[in-house]
Amino acid sequence: MAKAKTGATANGVNGAVAHHENLPAGVFQQNHLKKLDALLPELDIPNRKYGDLTKDDYIELYRLLYMTREVEARLTRLYRQGKIVGGVYLSKGTEAIAVASGYSLNRDTDWLFPMHRDLGAHMSFGQRPMKLYAQYMGRAAGPTRGRDGNTHMSDKSRRIVGMISHLGSMIPVAVGAAIGCRMQGKKVVSLTFIGDGGASIGDFHEGLNFAAVAHAPFVLIIENNQYAYSTPIVAQYGAAKIIDRAIGYGIPGEVVDGNNIYAVYETVKKAVDRARNGGGPTMIEAVTMRMRGHSEHDDHFYVPKDLLEKWAERDPILRAQRFLEKSGHLKEKARLKLEEDTIAFIEAEIEEASASPMPDTGDLVSSVYA
Amino acid sequence: MPVMTYIEGISNGLRYEMRRDPSVFILGEDVGVYGGAFKVTKGFIDEFGPERVYDTPLAESAIMGVGVGAALVGLRPVVEFQFSDFITSGFNQVVNNAGTMHFRSGFPLPVVIRCPSGAGVHGGPFHSQNPESWFTHVPGLKVVAPSTPYDAKGLIIAAIRDNNPVLYFEHKFLYRRIKEDVPEGEVIVEIGKADLKREGSDLSVVCYGAAVHLALEAAERLQQEGISVEVLDMRSLYPYDKEAIVRTVKKTGRVMVAHEDWLTGGVGGEFAAFISQECFEMLDAPVTRLASADCPYPFSSILEEHMLITTDKVYAGLKKLAQY
Ligand SMILES: Cc1ncc(C[n+]2csc(CCOP(=O)(O)OP(=O)(O)O)c2C)c(N)n1
Ligand SMILES: [Mg+2]
Numbered sequence: 049m050a051k052a053k054t055g056a057t058a059n060g061v062n063g064a065v066a067h068h069e070n071l072p073a074g075v076f077q078q079n080h081l082k083k084l085d086a087l088l089p090e091l092d093i094p095n096r097k098y099g100d101l102t103k104d105d106y107i108e109l110y111r112l113l114y115m116t117r118e119v120e121a122r123l124t125r126l127y128r129q130g131k132i133v134g135g136v137y138l139s140k141g142t143e144a145i146a147v148a149s150g151y152s153l154n155r156d157t158d159w160l161f162p163m164h165r166d167l168g169a170h171m172s173f174g175q176r177p178m179k180l181y182a183q184y185m186g187r188a189a190g191p192t193r194g195r196d197g198n199t200h201m202s203d204k205s206r207r208i209v210g211m212i213s214h215l216g217s218m219i220p221v222a223v224g225a226a227i228g229c230r231m232q233g234k235k236v237v238s239l240t241f242i243g244d245g246g247a248s249i250g251d252f253h254e255g256l257n258f259a260a261v262a263h264a265p266f267v268l269i270i271e272n273n274q275y276a277y278s279t280p281i282v283a284q285y286g287a288a289k290i291i292d293r294a295i296g297y298g299i300p301g302e303v304v305d306g307n308n309i310y311a312v313y314e315t316v317k318k319a320v321d322r323a324r325n326g327g328g329p330t331m332i333e334a335v336t337m338r339m340r341g342h343s344e345h346d347d348h349f350y351v352p353k354d355l356l357e358k359w360a361e362r363d364p365i366l367r368a369q370r371f372l373e374k375s376g377h378l379k380e381k382a383r384l385k386l387e388e389d390t391i392a393f394i395e396a397e398i399e400e401a402s403a404s405p406m407p408d409t410g411d412l413v414s415s416v417y418a
Numbered sequence: 419m420p421v422m423t424y425i426e427g428i429s430n431g432l433r434y435e436m437r438r439d440p441s442v443f444i445l446g447e448d449v450g451v452y453g454g455a456f457k458v459t460k461g462f463i464d465e466f467g468p469e470r471v472y473d474t475p476l477a478e479s480a481i482m483g484v485g486v487g488a489a490l491v492g493l494r495p496v497v498e499f500q501f502s503d504f505i506t507s508g509f510n511q512v513v514n515n516a517g518t519m520h521f522r523s524g525f526p527l528p529v530v531i532r533c534p535s536g537a538g539v540h541g542g543p544f545h546s547q548n549p550e551s552w553f554t555h556v557p558g559l560k561v562v563a564p565s566t567p568y569d570a571k572g573l574i575i576a577a578i579r580d581n582n583p584v585l586y587f588e589h590k591f592l593y594r595r596i597k598e599d600v601p602e603g604e605v606i607v608e609i610g611k612a613d614l615k616r617e618g619s620d621l622s623v624v625c626y627g628a629a630v631h632l633a634l635e636a637a638e639r640l641q642q643e644g645i646s647v648e649v650l651d652m653r654s655l656y657p658y659d660k661e662a663i664v665r666t667v668k669k670t671g672r673v674m675v676a677h678e679d680w681l682t683g684g685v686g687g688e689f690a691a692f693i694s695q696e697c698f699e700m701l702d703a704p705v706t707r708l709a710s711a712d713c714p715y716p717f718s719s720i721l722e723e724h725m726l727i728t729t730d731k732v733y734a735g736l737k738k739l740a741q742y
């Protein structure tokens with residue numbers, strides 16, 4: 049195979065080869081193809097019952113999924129208008145994982161540790177879009193009162209803990225929260241996420257091993273969106289699947305179609321229930337595809353176009369729509385109404401956030417210590 | 419009042435808090451059945467059980483991260499790093515996760531980070547370090563370093579009750595070498611307050627940890643020669659007691675800043691800068707800094723003695739300062 053120039057002329061899976069000019073091309077291509085083949089799901093999601101979901105849940109999950117897409121689309125708009133500064137890391141195409149995971153928890157007792165592409169988890173765990181927009185705009189009403197940006201936001205009253213940038217760092221912390229709650233005699237679960245890239249860092253291993261030994265009521269969702277910034281999974285890990293590591297930790301590991309929101313819910317809920325009932329931790333690999341660049345400044349030229357096309361047909365929203373139509377849970381007319389209401393709601397939330405004040409500088413330094 | 423060693427002061431304070439407050443627990447490597455590498459928590463597991471004296475896997479970043487998580491949900495963990503040298507393996511959790519938590523989230527983070535540190539125990543490069551200055555640079559953390567059994571007890575209790583991450587540097591050389599009367603009951607040493615360990619009128623030594631004892635010995639010798647030395651034990655390194663520094667400088671006008679940690683970039687540089695800026699008119703001599711040589715801690719005794727700050731070096735430095 050000829051050497052790719054800069055990767056700019058991405059064709060097929062070879063597009064990512066620019067990172068691997070030092071590898072024998074055949075080996076790289078084979079590995080990468082093998083991994084990708086294993087990852088691509090069916091076009092439609094199975095028309096069946098998913099876990100304990102009721103008709104209302106199917107609709108609510110769809111609403112949250114749709115809302116996440118639309119909230120993020122407006123983040124991009126605000127970013128282009130210069131109303132949002134700093135990084136905007138979107139979950140387009142992968143929203144189902146965060147939304148369903150947040151929805152699997154008990155909002156009144158559990159602890160959520162979202163990562164940078166998990167805006168949907170904040171909302172499915174009860175957070176208002178207004179708060180999220182205020183955070184992105186650096187306003188006082190944002191959960192960090194302008195002290196941190198993008199999805200790095202905690203909400204003490206909701207038991208949401210914002211991440212630090214250092215990927216993997218929240219895994220041991222979430223494990224500690226799980227163990228701590230158990231020490232307090234509570235039946236509480238903590239859940240966090242990690243990407244295919246973040247899964248390579250030391251804290252991933254230390255945290256999971258700790259969780260396993262402690263039998264912690266903890267669930268880790270691995271969002272395998274096939275890229276870490278520009279690095280493809282073939283350059284990220286040697287095993288066929290990340291979840292193969294579960295054997296090494298001695299804990300259950302499951303793979304799920306990350307673009308099937310209902311399957312993600314079913315799988316995560318099972319793990320959450322098991323953790324809550326003393327069954328220990330679970331790691332879940334949710335397979336998906338990042339449909340935009342790493343962040344809004346990145347045109348992801350390095351991702352093969354035909355790969356994106358295949359995954360676009362498996363978009364979680366389109367698949368959920370087809371499922372809802374076929375199952376009869378939500379027919380097109382009612383769906384369009386729900387979508388319209390959701391947009392109106394989001395626009396009002398943006399307005400409120402935009403009109404809200406900037407933070408006071410007065411207590412900036414004094415807020416360092418409790 | 420019972421006589422306690424420095425290490426007994428730590429143990430006694432820990433036990434006192436664990437009896438008083440069920441949310442306090444200890445986690446670290448070999449802290450349970452074995453009682454800790456230095457036996458600080460010897461017998462604790464029998465009284466408090468394995469959940470509150472928690473033996474962890476060998477994983478410093480996870481130990482620290484788990485401590486952060488437990489503090490988030492309302493417990494008051496005391497994390498033990500077996501040797502402070504190994505804190506580098508948990509550095510990110512301490513600095514970036516614990517250090518910024520309240521600022522970015524509003525969660526109080528009551529976690530104590532116990533760091534057995536210091537040289538003079540034939541530990542070599544990786545069991546002798548004094549890494550306090552890596553943390554006295556970080557807003558969001560507090561750093562304390564007791565030098566006596568009383569302060570060891572009072573500061574561990576104060577650290578546990580603080581709603582912020584507190585790094586507690588306990589000097590291994592002092593563990594069983596110093597004793598004093600320490601009350602059995604409640605002892606609190608306020609974080610941020612220095613202690614005048616010896617009054618004097620000619621020279622001041624601003625110091626902490628093991629260096630306090632070197633300064634006290636040197637002061638005793640100089641007393642025979644008619645030079646009166648005041649020894650200010652900072653006890654808290656971040657935040658530190660600026661008023662106490664000003665008081666002693668005002669009194670003597672000649673100051674040595676001393677510690678066992680390396681010279682360059684050590685916390686003594688901060689004290690010296692503060693004195694130069696805020697006490698310039700009170701000074702009769704330049705601020706002197708004395709510390710261990712900028713060299714990894716060597717193993718062989720003869721090399722270690724050469725590298726470390728010693729009583730003789732403090733004595734000589736003070737004599738020079740008196741003659742300036
Ligand atoms: C420890 C660490 N190293 C590097 C970065 C910079 N960085 C931010 S996101 C990212 C890629 C993450 O990829 P992945 O974990 O797969 O998550 P994804 O963005 O694909 O959701 C990198 C390299 C970081 N935030 N933390
Ligand atoms: Mg990724």
